[in-house]
Amino acid sequence: MGQVRERIRHHLEVLVEDIGARPPGSPANRRATDHVHASLTAAGKTVTALPFTTLWWEPGGGWLEVHGARVAVEPNPYSPPADVLGPAVVVGQRSELEALERDAGAVLVLTDELAREQLLPACFPFLSLPEHERIRAALQRLAPAAIVVVSDRCEPVLEDPDLGIPSTTIPSAIGRSLTTGEVLHLAVSGAVHPGAGVNLSTRLAGTERRLVLSAHIDSKATTPGAFDNAGSVATVLALTELGHLDDLPIEVVLFNGEDHVDSCGEVAWLDATDLDEITGVVNVDGVGLAGQGLSLATLACPDELAAELAAWVDRHPGWVTAAPWYESDHAIFAMRGIPAVAITTQDVHALLGGLAHTPADTLDVLDLAVLERLAADLPVLLALTAARWC
Numbered sequence: 001m002g003q004v005r006e007r008i009r010h011h012l013e014v015l016v017e018d019i020g021a022r023p024p025g026s027p028a029n030r031r032a033t034d035h036v037h038a039s040l041t042a043a044g045k046t047v048t049a050l051p052f053t054t055l056w057w058e059p060g061g062g063w064l065e066v067h068g069a070r071v072a073v074e075p076n077p078y079s080p081p082a083d084v085l086g087p088a089v090v091v092g093q094r095s096e097l098e099a100l101e102r103d104a105g106a107v108l109v110l111t112d113e114l115a116r117e118q119l120l121p122a123c124f125p126f127l128s129l130p131e132h133e134r135i136r137a138a139l140q141r142l143a144p145a146a147i148v149v150v151s152d153r154c155e156p157v158l159e160d161p162d163l164g165i166p167s168t169t170i171p172s173a174i175g176r177s178l179t180t181g182e183v184l185h186l187a188v189s190g191a192v193h194p195g196a197g198v199n200l201s202t203r204l205a206g207t208e209r210r211l212v213l214s215a216h217i218d219s220k221a222t223t224p225g226a227f228d229n230a231g232s233v234a235t236v237l238a239l240t241e242l243g244h245l246d247d248l249p250i251e252v253v254l255f256n257g258e259d260h261v262d263s264c265g266e267v268a269w270l271d272a273t274d275l276d277e278i279t280g281v282v283n284v285d286g287v288g289l290a291g292q293g294l295s296l297a298t299l300a301c302p303d304e305l306a307a308e309l310a311a312w313v314d315r316h317p318g319w320v321t322a323a324p325w326y327e328s329d330h331a332i333f334a335m336r337g338i339p340a341v342a343i344t345t346q347d348v349h350a351l352l353g354g355l356a357h358t359p360a361d362t363l364d365v366l367d368l369a370v371l372e373r374l375a376a377d378l379p380v381l382l383a384l385t386a387a388r389w390c
Helices: 002-019 027-042 094-099 130-142 226-241 264-272 303-314 368-389
Strands: 048-066 069-072 082-091 107-110 146-150 167-170 183-203 210-216 250-255 278-284 294-299 319-321 340-345
Touching: 002 027, 002 226, 002 368, 027 048, 027 183, 027 226, 048 167, 048 264, 082 146, 094 130, 107 183, 146 183, 167 183, 183 264, 210 226, 210 368, 226 250, 226 278, 226 368, 250 264, 278 368, 294 303, 294 368, 303 319, 303 368, 340 368
Parallel strands: 082 107, 107 146, 146 167, 210 250, 210 278, 278 340, 294 319
Antiparallel strands: 048 069, 048 183, 082 183, 183 250, 294 340
């Protein structure tokens, strides 16, 4: 596996260190897809580039003046730039928010229920929650001068290119003392740009009915994205270019938008694909974390195959079975009844805080030995699932 290890290392260095943050539509994202395209083409693979358009966010900085003291803040993704001075209106419940009268000069401070979870943006194509729609409608009706979210969540509560209101998030240690009527001064910067990108795919073994092997190549604009998700891309890319998957009825798909608010690449791929030809998907997302094993979850799978995969996991050190989870590209298949296998890091959801989508997600968090183990085991897993599904 020495050659595989070196190719994984090479792709990681290019994606994480040379390129870094690669949100869909950005020039950095195009450099990443150009690298993958060139690597596969050099290996003799026929590559399909499926284009899409989207908006991408270029992060800026900012500050908030609270109680006469200025503290550094980060703008929420897609916040327009602004320099706003206005009275705070502190609100914690949706019913209170909906009862407010419009005050265009106010700085709305969201706490408690309104800051508990990420608000799904209007442009997210796969799920819509009525309570989120009501909150979003109330914010747009009120059209405050700015929004300050008081939350200790790792993910921003507001990440919506259609909201159009300057906003930031501050920790509860600062925000819990804010009161309605006190004057807040918020300045944030950043920019939203139109852009274009591509999904990349290559079919192996030349069959129409096929298994999809997927990983997402994009990252948030705030992270170099080693764990999420360059480790997966580097492993899948190394196996593909070195011919380790050539005898399997597989389409390798490198999606471009799993970490993007409008899932731009996934939508483009679904629109262009006859899903009746897809027998199942094996999706790899968030692998290679040092000190952690690998996990496998099955979704919408026949009981017999799920049991066979669980038995395979039991026989292989470094693997565990996991409960179904829906936060990645396998979900778009499972929700359509297409069998899906999700591969990630053991206990991944307990480990994400402070790592995924942050500047801390660098090559230092990865262990090449874990990625090598995945590279050794993945062809066997794919052969097992392909034998059942294709």
